[in-house]
Each structure stands twice: as C-alpha cells, then as structure tokens.
Amino acid sequence: MHISLSSTTKVHDEVTVDYFKSFTHELKAALPSSSSIFTEAIPVNKALEQLFAVDVVYSFLLNVSRADVFSSEAAVRFSHSKEALNLLRSLKLLKYCYNLPCGQLCNALSSVLAVFDRDYACVFSLLATRVLADRKYGALFMKKLTIASDASAMLKALYKPNADYLLEHDQHAIFPTSIYRQCAGHVTSSQDSCLIEAVMGTTITTTIEICRDVLNPSSKLLSDVYKPLGRCVAVVDERLDGLYGKKLTHYFLENDITFEKLVYRCMEVDKDISTVEKILVDLKSRRVSRNEPVLVVGGGVMADVGGFACALYHRNTPYVMLCTSIVSGIDAGPSPRTCCDGLGYKNVFGAYHPPILTLTDRQFFRTLEPGWIRHGIAEIIKMAVTKDASLFHCLEKAGNRLVQTKFGIENCEPGSEIDQLSESIIAKAMDGYVRSEYGNLWETHQCRPHAYGHTWSPGFELQAGLLHGHAVAIGMGYGAYLSFLEGWISELDFHRILRVMSNVGLSLRHEILQNSDSLWASQLKMTEKRGGNLCAPIPRGNIGICGYLNELSRERLEETLADYQEIVKSYPREGFGIEPHCRDVGLEDPSTVKQHADNAVLRGSISNGHTSGHANGLANGCSNEHDVLSNGHLANGDHTNDMTKDNTSDIELYNKWIAEKQQDRNADEHTSSAIGSKFTSISREDTPHPPEFEQSTLFHNGAEEYACAMSSAPSHDFEVIAEETDKANLFAPCMVGAVEGQFLKMMAQVSGASRILDIGTFTGYSALAFAEGMCADGRVITIEADAKAAAVARSCFARSKNGNKITLVETDARSAVVAMAEAGEKFDIVFLDADKTNYRHYYEAGLKLLRDGGILMADNALCALVYGNDDPVRQSLHEFAQYVRADNRTEQVMLTIREGVLVVRKVNNVQS
Numbered sequence: 035m036h037i038s039l040s041s042t043t044k045v046h047d048e049v050t051v052d053y054f055k056s057f058t059h060e061l062k063a064a065l066p067s068s069s070s071i072f073t074e075a076i077p078v079n080k081a082l083e084q085l086f087a088v089d090v091v092y093s094f095l096l097n098v099s100r101a102d103v104f105s106s107e108a109a110v111r112f113s114h115s116k117e118a119l120n121l122l123r124s125l126k127l128l129k130y131c132y133n134l135p136c137g138q139l140c141n142a143l144s145s146v147l148a149v150f151d152r153d154y155a156c157v158f159s160l161l162a163t164r165v166l167a168d169r170k171y172g173a174l175f176m177k178k179l180t181i182a183s184d185a186s187a188m189l190k191a192l193y194k195p196n197a198d199y200l201l202e203h204d205q206h207a208i209f210p211t212s213i214y215r216q217c218a219g220h221v222t223s224s225q226d227s228c229l230i231e232a233v234m235g236t237t238i239t240t241t242i243e244i245c246r247d248v249l250n251p252s253s254k255l256l257s258d259v260y261k262p263l264g265r266c267v268a269v270v271d272e273r274l275d276g277l278y279g280k281k282l283t284h285y286f287l288e289n290d291i292t293f294e295k296l297v298y299r300c301m302e303v304d305k306d307i308s309t310v311e312k313i314l315v316d317l318k319s320r321r322v323s324r325n326e327p328v329l330v331v332g333g334g335v336m337a338d339v340g341g342f343a344c345a346l347y348h349r350n351t352p353y354v355m356l357c358t359s360i361v362s363g364i365d366a367g368p369s370p371r372t373c374c375d376g377l378g379y380k381n382v383f384g385a386y387h388p389p390i391l392t393l394t395d396r397q398f399f400r401t402l403e404p405g406w407i408r409h410g411i412a413e414i415i416k417m418a419v420t421k422d423a424s425l426f427h428c429l430e431k432a433g434n435r436l437v438q439t440k441f442g443i444e445n446c447e448p449g450s451e452i453d454q455l456s457e458s459i460i461a462k463a464m465d466g467y468v469r470s471e472y473g474n475l476w477e478t479h480q481c482r483p484h485a486y487g488h489t490w491s492p493g494f495e496l497q498a499g500l501l502h503g504h505a506v507a508i509g510m511g512y513g514a515y516l517s518f519l520e521g522w523i524s525e526l527d528f529h530r531i532l533r534v535m536s537n538v539g540l541s542l543r544h545e546i547l548q549n550s551d552s553l554w555a556s557q558l559k560m561t562e563k564r565g566g567n568l569c570a571p572i573p574r575g576n577i578g579i580c581g582y583l584n585e586l587s588r589e590r591l592e593e594t595l596a597d598y599q600e601i602v603k604s605y606p607r608e609g610f611g612i613e614p615h616c617r618d619v620g621l622e623d624p625s626t627v628k629q630h631a632d633n634a635v636l637r638g639s640i641s642n643g644h645t646s647g648h649a650n651g652l653a654n655g656c657s658n659e660h661d662v663l664s665n666g667h668l669a670n671g672d673h674t675n676d677m678t679k680d681n682t683s684d685i686e687l688y689n690k691w692i693a694e695k696q697q698d699r700n701a702d703e704h705t706s707s708a709i710g711s712k713f714t715s716i717s718r719e720d721t722p723h724p725p726e727f728e729q730s731t732l733f734h735n736g737a738e739e740y741a742c743a744m745s746s747a748p749s750h751d752f753e754v755i756a757e758e759t760d761k762a763n764l765f766a767p768c769m770v771g772a773v774e775g776q777f778l779k780m781m782a783q784v785s786g787a788s789r790i791l792d793i794g795t796f797t798g799y800s801a802l803a804f805a806e807g808m809c810a811d812g813r814v815i816t817i818e819a820d821a822k823a824a825a826v827a828r829s830c831f832a833r834s835k836n837g838n839k840i841t842l843v844e845t846d847a848r849s850a851v852v853a854m855a856e857a858g859e860k861f862d863i864v865f866l867d868a869d870k871t872n873y874r875h876y877y878e879a880g881l882k883l884l885r886d887g888g889i890l891m892a893d894n895a896l897c898a899l900v901y902g903n904d905d906p907v908r909q910s911l912h913e914f915a916q917y918v919r920a921d922n923r924t925e926q927v928m929l930t931i932r933e934g935v936l937v938v939r940k941v942n943n944v945q946s
C-alpha cells in the first residue's frame with residue numbers, strides 16, 4: 035500500500051480474522067455502548083456522520099475497501115471455522131463500502147462485531163436497525179454521505195483521498211457494476227496495433243448455505259439481502275406458490291419489505307424460451323435494476339429458467355436461489371448452467387450464471403412426493419461415488435429412511451439421528467457438487483465428476499419416459515460395472531454402489547436397455563460434445579474418487595450391457611425401480627413432449643430449407659449432460675442425410691406425387707368436391723334445412739382414433755375426470771374429449787387468454803382444458819345447472835393443480851350470461867356447450883361479454899348434419915350456423931373437430 039491518509043490511519047496489507055477482532059475491541063473503546071450515537075435522540079443522519087468520522091471506522095473501511103477478497107489466499111485465511119467464513123462473507127460486502135446503502139453497511143458491521151462481542155453487537159445492531167428502517171438514509175450509499183459534493187467537509191477530507199486511490203488502483207471497489215463479480219485482462223499489441231493478443235478472466239463470488247426455516251420471519255437470510263433494497267422481486271414456481279405463497283408473503287410483510295411476486299408454471303414442458311421471455315417482460319415491467327438480486331424460488335426447472343432470465347436481463351442480473359427440491363437443492367440451484375429447451379432440444383439455450391446466494395432448506399422437502407425424493411437422491415449418489423466417500427457412508431447408513439422421512443422432516447424428531455444424517459448428506463452433496471462445478475465454471479475441460487451416470491442415460495431417458503434420477507441411476511450402475519471390469523474398483527464396491535441405489539428404490543435397469551442402439555447413439559453424441567473424448571466419469575480406485583473411461587467399442591458396450599442386466603436381476607424387484615416413470619409421479623410423459631419437439635425441428639428444417647443437421651449443430655453446442663435428445667435417427671445422422679439431398683429433385687418428386695394423389699381423389703366422387711379443380715369455388719349456397727348426410731357419424735372409422743393418437747396426450751387430470759364421470763354414472767360422451775380438449779387448451783394458449791367463460795361444465799373437461807392452457811393468474815368461469823355433474827366437476831377441480839384457476843357457478847346459464855353482460859364482465863374466449871337450442875341466446879350475450887377481437891366457440895356445430903330429422907336440435911343448430919354466417923359483426927370458421935366447432939371472431943365493437 036502506498037498511501038497514507040492521516041498520521042493515525044493504519045494500513046494493513048492483509049485483512050485477517052485477527053484484524054476484525056482488534057477492530058471490534060477498538061470500536062468498543064472508541065464508541066462505548068453508552069455513547070449518545072446509540073440513543074434514539076440523535077437523528078439517523080447525524081448518527082451516521084458521527085460513525086463515519088470515528089477514526090477506527092474510517093481506517094477499517096479504508097482497509098477493507100482495498101482488501102483482496104477473492105483470492106484463494108484470502109479464502110485460506112478465513113477457512114478454519116464457520117464464524118471465520120461468515121467474516122469473509124462480510125468482508126466481500128464491506129469491500130464495496132462506498133457503494134453500499136448505509137443500512138446494509140451498518141448491518142454488515144454488526145455481523146462482524148457479533149463474532150467477537152455479542153453484547154456490543156446487540157447495541158450496535160439497534161443503530162443498524164434504525165438506519166435500515168430509515169427510508170432516506172437507510173438506502174443512501176455511504177459515498178453520498180462521505181465524498182459527494184454536498185457531503186460534510188470533514189468526512190470528505192477523510193474519505194475522498196482513498197476514493198481517489200481506488201479510482202486509480204481498484205476501480206471495482208469504487209465504481210462497481212456488480213459487487214459479485216470482477217474481471218481483469220491484459221492486452222498486448224504490435225507497435226502498429228495490427229495484431230492484438232488479449233487474455234480475459236472473470237471472478238465471481240457466491241455464497242451457499244444449508245439453512246433451516248428460512249421463511250420464519252426471524253430468519254435474516256433473506257431480509258439481509260432485501261431489507262436494504264426495500265423490496266424483493268421474486269419469480270416463483272406456481273406449484274410452490276400454492277404451497278408456500280402465503281408464507282413467503284408473510285415473511286416479507288413481517289420484515290417490512292415490499293414483496294412483488296411473479297408466478298410461473300414450471301412443469302418440465304414449460305422449460306422453454308417462452309417462459310424465459312415472460313419472466314424478462316415481467317422483470318422489465320417491475321423496473322428491476324441490474325444490481326437488484328431477483329429471488330428465484332423453486333425446483334430444477336425454475337432454477338434453470340429463472341437463472342437464465344437473470345443472465346439475459348441487463349446481460350447479467352444477480353439472483354438469490356431459494357431451492358425447494360432436492361435436485362435444485364444440491365445441483366441445479368447453485369449451478370452456473372442456466373438454460374431452457376428449444377428447437378426440440380433440451381437445454382439448447384443457456385448461459386453460465388450462478389446465483390449470488392443459494393439457500394437450501396429441507397423444510398420444503400415436506401411437500402415432495404416420495405417418487406421425487408427418490409429421483410433427487412440419484413444426484414446425491416453421483417457426488418458420493420465420485421467425490422466423497424464419507425457422503426457414501428452416510429447414504430449407506432441412512433438407506434431408505436431418507437425417502438420415508440423425507441430427509442429427516444417427517445416421522446422423526448428434530449435432532450434425531452436421521453435428521454442430522456440428512457442435513458449432513460445434503461451439505462456434503464452440495465459441497466461435492468460445487469467443488470467439481472465451480473472449479474470448471476465454463477466447462478472448459480471435460481473432467482467433470484458430476485457427469486457420472488449421464489453418459490449413456492440421455493440415450494434412453496426420454497424414450498422410456500423415465501424420471502431423470504432413475505435414468506441416471508441406471509447409467510451409474512452400468513458405469514460402476516465398467517469400472518469393475520476395468521479393475522478400477524473391487525466387486526465389493528461395485529455391489530455397494532448398486533445396493534445404495536436399490537435400497538432407496540432407484541432403478542438399476544429398465545426394459546429399454548434390451549436394445550443398445552440408443553445407448554450407443556448417446557455415447558457417440560457425448561463423445562462429440564466432449565471435444566472428441568468419451569471422458570465418461572466412473573469411480574476409480576475407491577468409492578469417492580473419479581476416473582475417466584475414454585474407450586468403449588460398440589461390441590463391448592453390447593456385451594457388457596447384457597451382462598450387467600443379468601447381474602442386477604438378483605437385486606430386489608429384479609433390479610427395477612419404484613415409480614421410475616414420469617407418469618408414475620404425475621408428470622407429463624417426456625416422450626410425448628419430445629415427439630412434439632422433434633416435429634418442431636422437422637417442420638423448422640423443412641420450412642427453412644435447412645437440414646435437421648442444423649438443429650443438431652445447435653445441440654452440439656450445448657453444454658449440459660442433460661441436453662442431448664435420445665433420438666437415435668437424429669443422433670446417427672441418417673435422417674439428416676435424407677434432408678440434405680438436392681432440393682430441386684425433391685420438389686419434382688413432390689409435384690409428381692401430388693398429381694397422382696389428385697387424380698385418385700378426383701376419381702372419388704365424395705372427395706372431389708373439396709379437393710382438386712373445385713377447391714377454390716366451394717358453393718356458398720344456403721339451404722333452409724341442413725343438407726342430407728348419408729352417414730350417422732362425421733368421420734370414417736379410425737379417423738378420430740388416429741387424430742387422438744397423434745395429438746398430445748391429455749394429462750392425468752383428465753383421466754381423473756373420465757373415471758369420476760364413469761363412477762357417477764354420467765353420460766361420458768358429453769365430454770369434449772382428448773382431441774377437442776387439446777384444441778381448447780391450445781386456443782387458450784395461443785390467444786394468451788386470461789379470462790374464459792365456459793357455458794356447460796358437465797364434469798369439467800372443457801373448463802380444465804382451458805385452465806391448463808392459461809397462465810397462473812388466468813380465470814375460467816364455468817356454468818352448470820345440474821347439481822350432480824357440478825359436484826363431480828368440483829371434486830375433479832379440487833384434485834387438479836390447475837383447479838385453482840376455475841370458478842364453477844352452479845346456476846341456469848341462460849339468465850347468468852345476461853346478468854354478467856349487464857355487469858360489464860369481459861372475456862377473451864366464450865365457449866358454448868350447454869343447451870344447443872339456446873345457442874343464439876348465448877351467442878348474443880357472448881358477443882357482449884367478449885372483448886374486441888375475442889373468440890366465441892360453439893361446440894357440436896356440425897351435429898346439424900347427423901342428428902335425426904325429427905330432432906329439433908338439428909334444425910336449431912342449422913339456424914344458429916345460418917344466423918352467425920349472416921352476421922357482419924363477426925367472421926367465422928366451421929372446424930371439423932369432433933362434432934364440429936364453430937369458431938367466431940368478434941371483429942367490430944358490438945353495441946348492445
């Protein structure tokens with residue numbers, strides 16, 4: 035250090051634990067508890083001015099502002115105890131004292147004092163609390179009080195020279211963009227500057243804490259971050275909001291912090307760019323600043339998309355990760371690899387952006403299903419086998435009690451052996467994970483122990499619809515077998531690894547392994563991703579140590595895979611896992627999701643004239659073991675080759691094919707009216723009655739079944755509805771069913787509807803389909819007159835995660851719609867599915883209820899064709915269709931979905 039500021043200022047080369055200790059004693063001597071500064075009589079600004087003028091304080095702040103807080107030497111100096119580590123955490127904050135709000139600065143000072151003198155810290159914290167509570171001075175940067183043009187001359191004389199020093203020698207300390215990251219680099223150039231060689235590096239700091247009861251208002255973990263800012267903007271997983279939303283709100287309310295909660299659905303299927311976009315739009319609308327840590331609350335999906343949104347927002351915005359699942363709590367939460375799926379690939383978009391603070395609290399595990407707990411344990415086992423033998427011992431000891439007690443949270447006493455063991459397991463797993471991840475933040479090399487189990491599993495995880503943890507467990511078991519065959523671990527240790535997984539109900543095998551193609555495809559893809567090396571992490575030497583397998587031929591893979599499956603058959607359940615599939619724990623089958631994703635890629639590649647190899651190329655750039663889709667044909671590239679053929683010949687072939695098809699069809703009387711020469715001039719003739727239609731159904735046999743098979747599978751909630759309808763002996767065909775349900779859901783999604791009116795609930799299928807397609811704060815009002823049907827619907831809504839978006843009104847819809855229109859209610863979509871003879875009445879009220887541009891849909895509209903001549907509904911539906919057709923306030927299309935859906939768009943502002 036080259037500057038002396040006053041004769042009394044001591045400049046320390048190194049800030050140590052002892053330095054903090056002597057600061058505490060010196061401060062107590064200079065400002066004893068009896069000082070007037072600690073009394074309420076003195077205004078906050080005066081108290082602060084006095085505090086900063088104390089010689090001990092300004093020499094302390096000078097030293098910490100110049101301290102090298104990010105070096106490994108500094109870490110070593112503070113590594114001997116938890117208290118010392120907490121001091122390092124305070125030091126990292128105090129380094130930026132000029133830029134800290136006074137409230138936060140005083141808080142950090144009282145945390146330091148608390149390590150050495152609790153009584154004195156208590157007195158000091160009263161001052162800190164007063165400052166924090168002061169709207170003006172609590173949020174004011176220390177530099178405003180000490181070096182700004184209107185600061186007192188005395189304080190300026192003390193603090194300005196050091197600020198000037200920092201401006202020259204350590205710009206981060208005086209004008210930081212973020213207090214959580216620094217960068218440095220050097221540039222060398224030729225004399226004429228035509229050749230430049232440069233090196234750049236970034237240093238990021240973060241804190242990870244395994245904590246308890248973080249949402250108890252007395253916990254300071256979150257309030258320490260947000261109190262100085264005055265507010266907390268949080269992005270919250272919708273499911274978590276249902277479970278803990280009130281507690282979260284209460285926490286911030288009690289701590290007098292404005293809480294702005296943004297809620298998003300975070301199922302695996304939501305992990306796409308649209309969710310990230312929504313978060314970005316919302317952050318902007320809340321005017322979140324680039325220095326304001328966003329609170330991200332949820333499991334793995336939320337950690338990925340929330341973290342990614344923060345990485346994109348202002349190019350880089352800090353965030354605090356509150357982990358609520360095991361996977362986020364020890365893996366995705368602190369992970370720097372934020373991402374979302376896209377173009378049919380998992381994790382194809384992303385950024386390296388770790389949280390500034392990760393909090394893992396086991397209390398949240400209470401609401402996890404056993405199947406989710408089991409799947410989370412796989413990620414812990416991976417760290418135990420490759421990084422930490424002591425963690426492995428803990429897992430062996432705890433066994434299935436981890437699942438039974440939800441990691442020491444249920445069916446056991448606080449402080450019991452399993453409670454402590456669980457805490458230790460989570461902490462050690464986290465430690466192992468961040469040690470292997472943070473040393474290789476940008477994945478600049480492929481020696482990554484935490485990828486154990488992830489080399490072959492991407493080949494079958496999605497195809498088999500497996501939960502990630504079960505797929506990884508199979509990958510780990512097989513990897514351990516290869517390690518044993520290599521002579522890297524003993525047979526005993528190989529079986530210990532299998533046993534620890536089997537004991538908690540994880541899978542050691544699955545039928546899909548009978549075909550090794552997908553594993554081989556995955557191996558090829560991984561090798562490509564890992565820079566041409568297989569580099570498969572497997573245990574080597576002992577449990578707790580990692581080695582890397584770099585060669586495995588196709589023949590050997592087949593042979594060893596077959597042997598492995600024989601061996602694991604001797605394990606309980608013949609090696610199969612408990613509830614291994616996503617569908618077993620109520621999650622959407624990812625293979626369905628994947629199928630749609632593949633279609634998207636294919637469509638994209640055709641319409642862009644690109645090959646699917648283009649999309650493959652994107653996947654190659656991915657950086658996450660979870661990211662390769664298990665699609666054998668894409669991975670093998672054979673499909674790619676088809677698509678890269680000469681474009682012209684493809685078009686010629688297509689034209690020839692279509693000409694033949696046209697001829698065939700035109701030869702068939704029934705279809706020639708709609709296809710071919712008459713296509714552009716369909717008759718617009720109207721008839722007083724519905725035209726004769728020879729068939730009693732709209733479609734040939736098999737058409738609807740095929741449409742159903744090729745549409746996204748409905749969620750489990752609809753199975754519940756079907757079962758309950760059946761149990762209640764209600765007429766099941768009343769329900770809109772799978773294909774139309776999926777259509778309604780999509781209409782809600784693509785229109786971004788936030789309010790939908792569903793007339794004719796029956797047992798709730800259409801209402802729930804709409805609800806599924808709407809965002810968290812969407813509302814479906816559904817009307818049903820029949821008490822029995824309404825009761826079934828109500829119970830189904832109560833069992834669905836989307837049921838909270840639905841309000842069921844049990845009444846006669848005819849008068850209800852009039853009353854709603856009179857009350858000025860507005861909807862984005864109105865769906866008619868009640869008494870068909872009253873469709874015209876609902877239509878008129880519906881137009882009043884729709885916002886401009888809104889959509890009205892009338893179900894069963896094509897039934898005018900198939901109902902018998904003596905059925906009054908036949909004529910009534912026909913007249914309704916005629917009425918709409920003649921209405922110039924709307925435009926419409928009759929869709930041949932199920933029994934016909936007449937879709938009507940309101941084009942003008944409709945007067946009542």
Ligand SMILES: C[S@@+](CC[C@H](N)C(=O)[O-])C[C@H]1O[C@@H](n2cnc3c(N)ncnc32)[C@H](O)[C@@H]1O
Pocket residue numbers: 768769770771793794795796797798799800801817818819820823845846847848867868869
């Ligand atoms: C075809 S079902 C509706 C099916 C439902 N949309 C679904 O997807 O499951 C028609 C429902 O409308 C109800 N309904 C008929 N007339 C009604 C009225 N005037 N007011 C309210 N509900 C009525 C019937 O009780 C019946 O449950």
